[in-house]
Amino acid sequence: MIEGAIWRKWVFFYLPLALFLIFLLFPFYWMVITTFRPDNELYIAWRRPNYAPFWTWNPTLDHIKYLFRETAFLTWLYNTMFIALCSTLISLFCGVLAGYALSRLSFPFAGGLGTMIFITYLVPQTLLFIPLSDIIRNYKLGDTPWSLILTYPTFLIPFCTWLMMGYFKAIPKELEECARIDGASRWKAMVYIIIPVAVPGILSAGIFAFTLSWNEFIYALVFLSSPQQKTVPVGVVSELIRGDVFFWGALMAGALLGSIPVAIAYSFFVEHYVSGLTGSVKG
Amino acid sequence: MANVSIQQVHKRYDDFHAVKGVSLEIKDKEFLVLVGPSGCGKTTTLRMVAGLESITEGKILIGNTVVNDLPPMDRDIAMVFQNYALYPHMTVFDNMAFGLKMRKFDKTEIKKRVDNAADILGIKDHLTRKPRQLSGGQRQRVALGRAIVRNPQVFLFDEPLSNLDAKLRVQMRVEIKKLHQRLATTSIYVTHDQIEAMTLGDRVVVMKDGLIQQVGEPLELYNNPANRYVAGFIGSPAMNFAAVTIKDAGGALMAENEAMRIRVPDALKARLAPHAGKPATLGIRPEDLRMANGQDPADLTFEAIVEVAEQLGSEVILDLTAGTSSMVASVEPTVRVRPQEKVRLAISPAGLRFFDATTELAI
Numbered sequence: 001m002i003e004g005a006i007w008r009k010w011v012f013f014y015l016p017l018a019l020f021l022i023f024l025l026f027p028f029y030w031m032v033i034t035t036f037r038p039d040n041e042l043y044i045a046w047r048r049p050n051y052a053p054f055w056t057w058n059p060t061l062d063h064i065k066y067l068f069r070e071t072a073f074l075t076w077l078y079n080t081m082f083i084a085l086c087s088t089l090i091s092l093f094c095g096v097l098a099g100y101a102l103s104r105l106s107f108p109f110a111g112g113l114g115t116m117i118f119i120t121y122l123v124p125q126t127l128l129f130i131p132l133s134d135i136i137r138n139y140k141l142g143d144t145p146w147s148l149i150l151t152y153p154t155f156l157i158p159f160c161t162w163l164m165m166g167y168f169k170a171i172p173k174e175l176e177e178c179a180r181i182d183g184a185s186r187w188k189a190m191v192y193i194i195i196p197v198a199v200p201g202i203l204s205a206g207i208f209a210f211t212l213s214w215n216e217f218i219y220a221l222v223f224l225s226s227p228q229q230k231t232v233p234v235g236v237v238s239e240l241i242r243g244d245v246f247f248w249g250a251l252m253a254g255a256l257l258g259s260i261p262v263a264i265a266y267s268f269f270v271e272h273y274v275s276g277l278t279g280s281v282k283g
Numbered sequence: 284m285a286n287v288s289i290q291q292v293h294k295r296y297d298d299f300h301a302v303k304g305v306s307l308e309i310k311d312k313e314f315l316v317l318v319g320p321s322g323c324g325k326t327t328t329l330r331m332v333a334g335l336e337s338i339t340e341g342k343i344l345i346g347n348t349v350v351n352d353l354p355p356m357d358r359d360i361a362m363v364f365q366n367y368a369l370y371p372h373m374t375v376f377d378n379m380a381f382g383l384k385m386r387k388f389d390k391t392e393i394k395k396r397v398d399n400a401a402d403i404l405g406i407k408d409h410l411t412r413k414p415r416q417l418s419g420g421q422r423q424r425v426a427l428g429r430a431i432v433r434n435p436q437v438f439l440f441d442e443p444l445s446n447l448d449a450k451l452r453v454q455m456r457v458e459i460k461k462l463h464q465r466l467a468t469t470s471i472y473v474t475h476d477q478i479e480a481m482t483l484g485d486r487v488v489v490m491k492d493g494l495i496q497q498v499g500e501p502l503e504l505y506n507n508p509a510n511r512y513v514a515g516f517i518g519s520p521a522m523n524f525a526a527v528t529i530k531d532a533g534g535a536l537m538a539e540n541e542a543m544r545i546r547v548p549d550a551l552k553a554r555l556a557p558h559a560g561k562p563a564t565l566g567i568r569p570e571d572l573r574m575a576n577g578q579d580p581a582d583l584t585f586e587a588i589v590e591v592a593e594q595l596g597s598e599v600i601l602d603l604t605a606g607t608s609s610m611v612a613s614v615e616p617t618v619r620v621r622p623q624e625k626v627r628l629a630i631s632p633a634g635l636r637f638f639d640a641t642t643e644l645a646i
Contacts, residue, residue: 174368177335181355181362182429183385192381196372 028259034252035063042248063249064257072227073254076235081261083145083231084213087152091209094153095160096202100190102161103168104176114165121158128154129222136223147223148231152213159212160205167201168194203269211262232258285346285359285436285469286311287332292341294327294493301327303493304341312467316484318474318516324493325473326441332471333362333439345437356385361430362439365446367422369414375401375425376410382433400428403462420451427459431466440472444479456482477517481505489513511564511643514636520569520600525608526640531559538565538637542606543585548632554646555637563646564638569600571634572612575627584629587612589620603628 034042036059046053067073101107102114132151133142141147171194179189195202220234227239236254240247287309294302302324309315317325330336332343334355343350350358361382369378376397383393401407404424414422423443430438443459444452460483463470474480480487481501489496489504489512497509501517508514514522527538529547536547536555545565547555555563575584587603587610594616601612601620605628612628620626637646 172366172368174364174366175370177333177355178362178364178368178429179370179381179385180335181333181358181360182382182433183356184381185354185356188385193370197370199372 031252031256031259034248035256036060037249038062039249063247063253066247066250067253067257071239071250071254072230072235073232073257075228076230076232077258077261079145079229080214080231080233080258083148083152084210086145086149087156087213088206088209090149091153091156091160092202092206094157095164095205095209096195096198098157098161099164100168100194103165104173104194114162117158117161121155121162125155125218129218132219133222142223143225143229145229148213148216148219151219151223152216156209156212160209163205163208164198164201167198167205171197207265207269210265214258214262286313287437287469287471288342288344289328289332290342290344292328292331292343293339294324294331294336295339301493302331305490305493305495306341307488307495307498309469309471311469314463314470314472314483314485316472316474316480316487317490318477318480318487319490319496321475322492323490325475325488325490328490329439329441329471329473332437333360334358359436360439361433361435361437362441363423363426363430363443365442367414367426367446369422369425369429371414374411374413375406375417375428378414378425379429379432382429386433396432396434397428400432403431403465404428404458419447420455423447423455424458427462431462431468434468436469438468438470440470440474442474443472444474445476452479459483478519481517487517489516507645508566508636509645511566511638511645514566514638514645518568520611520613522566522568522636523572523608523610523612524638525565525567525605525610526562527565528562529555529558529560529637531556537582538563540606540608542587542608544582545585545630545635546580546582546632547637548635551635551637551646558637558639558646562640564640564643566636566638567630567634569611569613571631572610572614572628573631574614574618575629579629583632584627586625586627589622589624589626591622592618592620601626 033054033056037056038058038060039062041051041056041058044051098117102110102117132154136142136147136151141150175193175197176189179193180186184192215233216231217233217237220231221238224230224234227235230238232254236251236258240251240254287307289305289307289309292302292305293300305324305328307315317328319325327336331338332345332350334350334353338351345358345360370381373381379397379400380393383396388396397410398407401410404427406421406424406428409417409421409425414425417425423446426443440459444455447455456479459472463483472479472483481504484501486498487501487504488498491512496516497504497513499507504513504517508517508522511524515524525540525543527540527543527545530537530539536552536559538545538547585605587605589601589603590609591602593600593602596616598613598616599618599620601614601618603610603612603626610628638644639646
């Protein structure tokens with residue numbers, strides 16, 4: 001915290017903080033305002049008299065209605081939710097077990113294996129989707145939710161594994177040793193002691209994984225084609241931009257409604273999530 | 284209850300030989316303390332008994348069973364860790380009950396045992412709390428409680444008091460002693476603190492560099508240290524050492540250096556005689572030094588210069604230099620000296636010890 005005169009606090013703390021907040025939140029504000037702005041206000045010149053670009057006096061729900069009536073937005077929401085939840089659960093399950101093994105069991109090449117898993121995370125999706133689409137076609141999974149549920153873990157598992165590895169390393173190994181002396185097998189010590197203690201870490205890995213798969217675009221764009229199968233990011237973009245016509249109101253309404261579930265997930269777990277990232281376990 | 288037998292045990296890591304052939308017989312109901320500086324192999328030895336480290340070579344028996352390949356859960360032991368290792372997500376009750384639950388005791392028996400242990404340790408009011416709501420001393424009590432509810436054959440303590448502040452440490456030390464008197468369970472206790480070792484142990488094992496230096500009752504280690512290392516490790520303030528040469532002066536043996544000329548007491552004469560003319564190390568504890576008065580024979584006194592005088596109330600600790608060696612003396616609290624003052628100190632002849640200059644073994 002900054003010590004000294006009040007003006008110092010304002011200049012060096014509140015002012016930069018406010019600027020930062022405005023910078024971060026403006027896109028959200030713009031999204032909200034565009035959602036509720038009627039079409040006749042949207043497509044006009046900036047310099048017209050009486051034009052208030054940052055506000056509207058005639059809010060409307062037309063864009064939201066359009067979204068629900070004319071597009072399959074609810075189906076997209078459901079698709080996205082289902083795909084994100086399934087791929088998050090698969091990735092968490094694998095990530096927690098792999099993270100535990102890599103951080104706690106000493107086996108040959110454990111260190112190298114950890115690094116290799118991390119390297120797979122570094123391969124860009126924009127390259128990986130090419131071989132993956134071949135695999136998806138061979139297994140005839142194209143245009144089904146499974147094409148995403150099974151491919152998202154390719155980047156989510158390394159991510160969860162690394163996050164959990166760090167978290168498990170921060171848990172004193174005496175806890176587990178004590179449990180094993182107390183009569184627990186390695187498996188039971190993990191289930192009864194280590195995993196409950198690691199819940200904040202698991203939650204933050206879960207939230208991150210959920211957000212990543214919720215927002216994922218490239219795989220969803222490539223592997224899904226029929227409107228009924230699409231996820232929110234792909235559906236909104238592909239159905240509401242027709243040629244060079246942008247349905248800005250509906251686009252922003254879709255983006256707004258699509259970001260609400262993630263925001264709710266974050267706000268529920270924000271405390272766990274912060275303590276999970278800072279990785280502190282106090283005995 | 285059981286005895287523990289450690290037979291020629293070695294522990295090698297990739298390029299580090301941590302324990303080099305340790306053999307110990309711990310009798311039933313005995314309280315054995317392993318003491319030594321960090322890295323001496325004491326904790327590794329304890330962890331091998333616990334089953335948390337594999338044994339590279341040698342055998343460990345608990346009761347009459349070789350436990351080398353038994354997992355920790357099947358050794359019927361309990362261990363108390365330095366950082367308490369309480370399960371942070373469980374209440375005190377659940378922490379203490381965990382071992383019993385894992386061993387499928389029925390609920391009433393678990394409750395009875397936990398209540399009983401909580402009673403002994405005075406933590407009955409905290410059973411529903413979580414570890415983070417407890418003070419350091421209370422946490423250590425819970426850790427002790429978790430060990431005693433199972434009524435194991437052997438207790439293992441790994442520096443259990445090191446995380447407590449000085450006052451609490453003394454208090455918990457007494458409690459551990461009382462607990463052992465009450466339960467009489469065979470115990471192995473690891474510490475780097477020689478006072479804990481002296482006060483708690485029925486017998487004390489001094490270790491250094493993976494080797495046992497000496498095993499014995501606390502007073503035996505204090506009075507008859509086997510080598511210079513043990514002599515310096517046991518006792519506080521530590522024993523003083525001075526390099527001397529043993530000289531034969533017409534029937535009497537004298538230990539001499541540039542600052543002192545001490546007559547070897549008759550009791551040690553026979554053993555020191557073969558060392559005549561050779562260098563040796565003279566050892567004398569601070570409590571065996573006092574201010575000389577007129578009656579002390581000259582060959583049991585020496586002159587020294589006071590560097591620092593520390594008044595402790597019950598005694599004064601003098602830091603001195605005698606020739607090239609620095610000395611510490613613990614003298615009566617009435618002594619008043621100033622820094623740089625020249626004083627004459629008298630040696631209690633019974634306190635004199637001699638060590639071989641090269642092997643460092645006691646002569």
